[in-house]
Amino acid sequence: MRTHSPDYAPSPTPPAGPTPAQARLGLWLGALGVLIFAMTFPMTRLAVGPMTDPQLPPAFVTAGRAAGAGVLSLGWLLWLRAPWPQRHQWTTLAVSALGTVVGFPLGLALALREVPAMHAAVVTGILPLATAALAAWVLRQRASLGFWACAVAGCLLVLVFAWRAGGGHWVAADGWLLLAVAGAAVGYVAGARLSAQMPAQQVICWVLVLSLPLTVPVTWAVWPTRSASAAAWGGMAYVTVFSMWLGFFAWYRGLALGGTLRVSQVQLIQPFLALLLAVPVLGEPLRGETLFFSVAVMAVVLVGKRMPTSTAHPSPTSPVTPTPSER
Template sequence: MTAHDSATPPVAIAVDHRPDRSGLGTGTMLAALGVAAFSLTFPATAWALEGMGPWSVTTCRLVLGGLLAGAALLAGRVARPARRHWPALLVVAGGTIVGFPLLTTLALRTSTTSHAAVVVGLLPLTTAAYAALRTGARHSRLFWAAAVAGAAVVAGFALWQSGGAPTTEDLYLFAALLVCAAGYSEGGRLAREMPGWQVTAWVLVLCLPVAAAGAAWALSAEPVRLTAHTVAGLLWVAVGSQFVGLWIWYRGMAVIGVARASQLQLAQPLLTLVWSVVLLGERLTPAAPAAALAVLVCIGVTQRAAR
């Protein structure tokens, strides 16, 4: 644990929505790198689904991530979290480690990645709302107006790209949205009391026994055809998105606050759409630059309003 983490007073933990102004630039950069890592999650999941079933993808990514996390904890001789941390760790595990990956993977069996981007388009707003309810934070009307506007732009763009018709897959996506918002917020709070990578590592290790049993069943029940895309996609969602991405994301939230960091995710759907074109061959309409500009304006307004 760093000197900064160990020196954080209890009152700062209780109001984690207030950013640490001594490192806003570093915190913003870390959160932005986390968003960049997450933007590849849906395309990588689509690759993995080319040769594996949804339950196999979800459980195998958890096993790989859990083994990596366990090795990191052992190498660092990290002590077990305090008893007061375990309830929040369970929320993080259920939201970001199990719930979101499983629900979005089930949706991506038939949904395009551009349609699934609706989830991450609305995630900043739900994360900020959850954090405000959880911590009692109060934000200005300008902050909320810009957040709602940005979410509306991204959601409308993604829905227009996919035809705008709600489907069964949308139920998976909206459920994933809710559980992930809770996981992000609790993870951001925990990252003020322990290093962000330890938050990620402990929740992965916590899920490892159940994930191993689930992987054994899924691999025997679902067809498996390993290709270069399948292996690359699985490795990315297990290591890049799930371990490294969450590590730097939680650390960024700990520095600049949950609400402000969550607004950076407004750019994530558009990044995902770009990766969908590059990696999956999906078409990007001329409306993308206009939506990107509108989203960047909303991000700027929320960042200024949060200050």
């Protein structure tokens, strides 16, 4: 692998915000990533199975998907002859791995043993607000009051729907889902920061490769001792190749091009996409109320993406974080 990358040298000029074309492309790529991630819910449910008919162990699904995607990432990086990350980037890679490789997949897999995919999709609908709030603090991004009003309104719609779908109360699995939300927010923001310093598709690959010394032994240790259905293994294959790897190619690139605060709001529609996908995959019933909330949330997203956002310039002593205009 090369030890340097001339295409990603820091620019001497201050970073600028994304152009309209970059913002549009970022939103489309973010939407593609969200569609891939939405399918994660029914596919993970297929992989682990319900408590009444358990399939693959949640720990195996968590470690195995990351180990398989890590092997794919290693091969891709070697074929690409990608440069090694710089020393100061390894800590951020580790933080992203903690959230995207461990926190979100494990919390989701444990929860989906107890609740349907539709329930999990609705509860994790608060992820965009968690991501945006964390991004505003870590990446020093600023948004207008109108933007935050749309973000809060969208999350309130999601929370109301979750409360109604849960029969007016939370269940124990919701704790695992909140852990998944926290992990994903941390991982997304760390990945977004790195995707401004190296090609976005390499970010998740290095995260997964860094995790191999952990994920491979754990996968071996928790390998299933009982047989599982072909559908369970199919779900495992999907979350390995698409949810854990290819989906991030589109997602991190979208965050880098369109801005983390803005593109992250597209994820408001993810729970409702997952609801729709759960119908053909799992046979879960779809109610008219779901469609109503889906349309309402998408309307809020369309308004929110038109609200102004900006990124503060980094100080001379802070690590360089190139923007898309510097590529």
